[in-house]
Amino acid sequence: MFKEQKGYIVSRHTKEVNGQIEMSLFVKTPDGTVKVIPDRQQTSFFSTIPISELPVDVKGVQYHPTELNSFDHQTVTLIQTNSMTLHSQILKFVKQTGHAVFEEDIKAHDRYLMERNIRGSIRFIGLVEQGGLVYRQAKVIAGDYAPNWNIWSLDIETSVTHNKILSIGITNDLLRQAFVVAPDNTNLENVTAFSDERSLLLGFMQFVKKHNPDIFIGWNLIGFDLHFIDQRCQQLGIRAAFGVNGETWNIRSSENQGKYFASIPGRVALDGITLLKVGGYHFESYSLNNVSHEILGDRKLLHGGDRWQEIERMHQHDLASFVAYNLQDCDLVWRIFKQLKLIQLQQTRVDLTGIPMEQTGGSVASFENLYIPRLHQAGYVAPSWKDEAFVASPGGFVMNSLPGLYKNVLVFDFKSLYPSIIRTFFIDPLARITAQKAPQQNNQHIVPGYLGAHFEVDQAILPELVGELAKAREEAKSSHNDILSYAIKIIMNSFYGVLGSNVCRFYHAELASSITMRGHEILQLTKTWMEEKGANVIYGDTDSLFVVLNDESAEPDVLGKHLCEDINQTLTAWCRDYANVDSHLELEFETLYERFFMPTIRGQEEGSKKRYAGKTNNKVVFKGLEAARTDWTKLAREFQRNLFDIVFNDENPIAYIQSIIEQLKAGQLDEWLVYSKQLSRPLSEYSKHKPPHVRAAMMIDEKRASLGLPLEYNKGRKRIHYVYQTSGVMPYETQADLNHLDYEHYIEKQLVPIADSLLPIFKTNMASLLSQQISLL
Structure with missing residues (x-):
């Protein structure tokens, strides 16, 4: 029986089953979490190899001519396979012929969602099996379902002496439970006692399966708690069956970066420390004790480097205090997530870019999810990543400062400078390529960049994308949706970093340099225009200028607003004269420091950079100082x-x-x-x-x-x-x-x-x- 349903993608996976590829989406629906297997089960990549040079009659492999071109302006062939093994084999064959391949590293499930403009919420119809737990041959489109997540705050306590798990705590607004290795006659509220560690792990696993959480949250959750549970399961010969249908999870670490990742079919693990950094929060220490004190005014019941001794003592002699300690840690994490709306932030990033729910980083993935479908519509395929020499683009422009103690220093900031430069000067990977081919004598509108780059206006994808995001952000601001506004800001600001990073397939030194070097030019021009109007610019950094006005006859904030309006008008005229483009650059009068101090470099007379202190609205702000x-x-x-x-x-x-x-x-x-x-x-x-x-x-x-x-x-x-x-x-x-x-x-x-x-x-x-x-x- 085919049935239509709505839901939200919790996790996505691809594996080989009986020689065939199986893409699966675990989807939270109003009736529970189900496994959705889409109707199209294929891997895909592109190559410049003609179909005539490919092996014929290979079962499970299909070739299709396309009208798509590579960045070298060569027509490409679409190659699809029914298994991951065939994908590897045909890919190896094509590379041995010397032909280029493209998008071969995009995972099958990511491509499936990307091509359909699917982010998190979906609608699907499929053949229902296994009592409604599986939908096969499913057709999937984007939807508008808003899930009500079942979130568990998880924390474990361990014995440092014996390297074993002593307890696992779980809390949320409706649940408060501790699984503890303790005597059978233990009679404490919210405590389930187990005779040994093995029984505890098996009991916890059964509890997870019965109550079906969607999201685990914690503090260093994956790198410590889940990793430790996984290690103990391996040591005890227990299959870590924490997936929604009893599938085994996969807890792994990166070799060089010391980062940990968790793949749990039908569930997500999100770490509080990582999400705080994604959300732009900064703390002197990211320990749970410090963050909870700053955010909640509350603390762990024990803290300090030697607390492990007290934890083990309480476990042996004061079980009630031990359990209270464990559950307090869970509570603190739960309250931090709620107060800062960290789950909403992560879901908003998924809704905007289509990254997996568990992916807390992923600037490159976000960019590719947004850019590649548009690139295909424009008639091109994405270039493959190349291990080529990295050429760093210049960083943000930083002026030499004029040190001293000042009164009434005005700070002007360019609003979203780098995204605005991309939008104004049509900086774009495809536009750079097509401008190289465009005959200069024709009527193509070509905008100059840096390091020899030019950009063809009619082929630029990224400026339109930035414009859509900028409009959405203004709407979010006007409706006071701070989380959406911030999430859009993260995405827009990441575009420069992505184009300047050689881990991105679209990296090119001309792209990033055309952004930063244009930023240098704009700041220098603005400094000159301000000085022509009688202002004294004492410092500048990336997108900001610090200005002292020589006119003391008027209120400094009034003069600042007038100066800002004049500069924006001048910028508009300059962009039109320089490259026949509309300016999306906007200078804002950001701050008035009634008192301001710019120090010298220690032991020298020269002014320092990125270090100052200023007083505004009776608050002293420090930048870079001790x-x-x-x-x-x-x-x-x-x-x-x-x-x-x-x-x-x-x-x-x-x-x-x-x-x-x-x-x-x-x-x-x-x-x-x-x-x-x-x-x-x-x-x-x-x-x-x-x-x-x-x-x-x-x-x-x-x-x-x-x-x-x-x-x-x-x-x-x-x-x-x-x-x-x-x-x-x-x-x-x-x-x-x-x-x-x-x-x-x-x-x-x-x-x-x-x-x-x-x-x-x-x-x-x-x-x-x-x-x-x-x-x-």
């Missing part, structure tokens, strides 16, 4: 914040500086003296130079090894906390490590650089102040 950097101590950050509060209020900071030095030496600021820095790679890779945080991490691992415990930092990529004692660097793990601190180190390395950036304004320096204090002793 107060905004997580690798400086709290002492440095608080010192700098208070220092600028004083200076921006036109007060003398010398008494405050002397007071801080006295408090530091008296031991009153010891808890502010902890350094915190991220390990960027495993400890074993620090062979020559070993920075302080690396030495501290090595001390911790040496101590753990002596106790027979697993090494904490052998895989790297964790944040290290350390202090400077009189004997040198020491890991900071407990309050006892705040002994014998080297106060002179903190004065010299943390206070002096900050104070000396401002003290010349007051005709003194830290050396002079310190010598005065010594003379008073």
Whole structure:
């Protein structure tokens, strides 16, 4: 029986079944999650090989002439196969003939969805089998179904001593459950006890199958929790059957990047740390304890480097507290996801670009999903990725600054500068290729780029796409849909990075450079036009200009708005004169800093870059200075914040500086003296130079090894906390490590650089102040 249904794609997969390809979509419907097997089960790729040169009568392989062309303007043949094995074999044959192949790496399920402009929501009709769990021979089109997700916040607790799972916690608004290795007579609310780890895993697996979650969320969920569960299943000989119909999941890691991925048929695993970064959130530390404190004003029930000992003690002697600890971690993650709407953000990205729900990165995939169908409509196939020499495009334009302490500094920003440049100057992979072929004497509208590039206006795909996204973003803003607006912004801003990355098949140095170098030109022109109107530009960076107006007879914000209008009119006229194009460039008057400080490069008179402080609306904003950097101590950050509060209020900071030095030496600021820095790679890779945080991490691992415990930092990529004692660097793990601190180190390395950036304004320096204090002793 054929039945029509609606739903939302949870996961997508392709595998070989009995010598045939099987694409499957796991779809959440109003009646539950079902497996949808589309009617067309084929792999596809293109080649310049003529059909006459291909092997004939190969069962399961079809050849089709097309009117599509490669970027080398050669007509291509479409080659389709009924199995992944045949796909590999025919692909190998074609490559051996010397003919080019295109789009051979696009997965069958991704191509199927891409060609139909399907993102997340679908409608389908298919032959119902297995009690409604499977739809075969399905025809699938885009739909408008909005799913009501069943989301579980998951967290595990483990024994560091025995490398085993002690409990698995699950929470959401309606569910609160802990699966715990505990005595049979355990009688605690929300607790299911198991005699051993194996029974716990099997019981949890049954619970998952019965209650059918769509999405698992957690903190370092895939890299720790799911990876650990997967390892323990392997050790215990348990098949990790966490798929919606009992399929095995696949937890894997990238070889070089230390990233983990989870493929679970019919389910999705989303990590909170990753989604925070996707959402543009920045924290001094991405630990759950820190993020929950900043977002929720709440914390884990235990925190600190030695909490594993207390966890194991509670598991043995205070099970109620142990369970409360486990479930609190689940609750914190659940509340963070709800408050920041992280699931909505991820789903919106899927709806806009068609990336898989589990794919939290994927700028290249997003670009290709949007661009390739349009490219086919224009009569071309996408180029294959080439392992060619990478030519980096120039970065954003950064001006030399004019250092000093200022009043009324106006900041002007170009709205979505790089997407606007793409749209205005028709920067596009296809337009670059067709412009090379277009006869210059004909009437084609050709726009010049950089590094020899030109772009044919009538063939440009990307500017139209950017225009559609820009319009959608304005509509989202007007309807106060902040998540949609931000998701569109992420996508538009990623286009430059994609075109400038050699992991993208469309990469070419001419494309990225035509964006950034045009940005340089626009900023320099704008600076010149502003100075012609009497303004003084003291700094510029990528899409922003910092301006001091010499006219003090009017309100600075009024003058700023007038200047902005004048520049936009000038830009419109320049674009028309330069390349006969309509300007989509828009300068905005962004901020007025009542007080502003641009420092010099440390130890020099030249102005610094990407470092400043400014006061606007009674709030001091720091950029690149110590107060905004997580690798400086709290002492440095608080010192700098208070220092600028004083200076921006036109007060003398010398008494405050002397007071801080006295408090530091008296031991009153010891808890502010902890350094915190991220390990960027495993400890074993620090062979020559070993920075302080690396030495501290090595001390911790040496101590753990002596106790027979697993090494904490052998895989790297964790944040290290350390202090400077009189004997040198020491890991900071407990309050006892705040002994014998080297106060002179903190004065010299943390206070002096900050104070000396401002003290010349007051005709003194830290050396002079310190010598005065010594003379008073």
